[in-house]
Amino acid sequence: MFAGAVSVLESTAPADKLKRTEEIVRLWHAGEMARGKAVRPPARPARPARPILLPPREMPRRRATGGQKTLALLHSVAHIELNAIDLAWDLIARFGTSLPDAALDEWIVVAAEEALHFDLLSVRMAELGGAYGDLPAHDGLWQAAIATSGNLLARLAVVPLVLEARGLDVTPGMIETFDRHGDCATVAVLERIYRDEIGHVATGMRWFQWACEQANQPAEPTWCSLVERYFSGGLKPPFNFQARDAAAFPRSFYTSLAGQADLSRGKEL
Numbered sequence: 001m002f003a004g005a006v007s008v009l010e011s012t013a014p015a016d017k018l019k020r021t022e023e024i025v026r027l028w029h030a031g032e033m034a035r036g037k038a039v040r041p042p043a044r045p046a047r048p049a050r051p052i053l054l055p056p057r058e059m060p061r062r063r064a065t066g067g068q069k070t071l072a073l074l075h076s077v078a079h080i081e082l083n084a085i086d087l088a089w090d091l092i093a094r095f096g097t098s099l100p101d102a103a104l105d106e107w108i109v110v111a112a113e114e115a116l117h118f119d120l121l122s123v124r125m126a127e128l129g130g131a132y133g134d135l136p137a138h139d140g141l142w143q144a145a146i147a148t149s150g151n152l153l154a155r156l157a158v159v160p161l162v163l164e165a166r167g168l169d170v171t172p173g174m175i176e177t178f179d180r181h182g183d184c185a186t187v188a189v190l191e192r193i194y195r196d197e198i199g200h201v202a203t204g205m206r207w208f209q210w211a212c213e214q215a216n217q218p219a220e221p222t223w224c225s226l227v228e229r230y231f232s233g234g235l236k237p238p239f240n241f242q243a244r245d246a247a248a249f250p251r252s253f254y255t256s257l258a259g260q261a262d263l264s265r266g267k268e269l
């Protein structure tokens with residue numbers, strides 16, 4: 001299974017990443033795939049020739065309107081989801097030997113759901129006449145993976161519990177916008193993603209707490225100091241307390257780091 005994880009990371013075409021992900025998930029859940037030996041994942045996952053990857057500050061500003069604007073937004077979310085597929089497999093390949101089977105079961109579900117998200121977004125883009133690769137994409141998304149490649153606690157503190165939790169804060173606003181414009185198909189895709197991502201944050205929290213127990217460290221101060229050390233962006237309120245609570249992510253963890261600004265988003269789904 002760890003070798004399978006590396007094979008996803010080394011697949012260049014998104015379609016191959018999806019296919020390999022589906023195969024591994026099926027075999028693992030059928031009990032037909034062993035954990036296997038420790039592996040060495042690549043520092044960066046393979047990427048297709050398109051989209052062109054640009055440093056965040058060189059990303060073009062979105063001036064498009066209507067369908068083009070929708071496509072640009074779907075494209076940027078698809079890019080995040082493609083990275084999320086690789087992030088799930090990178091965690092399994094890099095840290096899986098120190099995790100119990102129960103953790104691998106959950107992270108494989110995360111990988112499968114990220115693949116589904118990418119697929120749903122690709123289908124919606126195709127309906128609107130677009131495809132992943134049509135627009136430039138942000139090159140900064142793998143930075144957090146590189147920064148935390150040697151430390152499971154740091155990886156869990158930053159990837160699910162900062163970045164994916166941030167997704168919970170911003171997705172309801174996107175859903176509201178598409179809902180206002182009557183774009184029900186895009187709303188359905190984003191609502192599916194939103195629901196699954198609550199589960200990904202919950203998985204992150206569960207295994208972060210487990211890893212803290214293993215290391216005999218208190219979870220909350222450990223999370224705060226890892227975020228300060230490994231995540232330079234700072235936490236950005238307002239937070240979606242409702243979704244974060246649903247993921248069993250205690251408010252005290254992140255509110256103390258964010259200062260006393262306007263902490264909660266006014267409208268919640």
Ligand SMILES: [Fe+2]
Pocket residue numbers: 081084113114117193197
């Ligand atoms: Fe996702």
Ligand SMILES: [Fe+2]
Pocket residue numbers: 084114164196197200
């Ligand atoms: Fe996710």
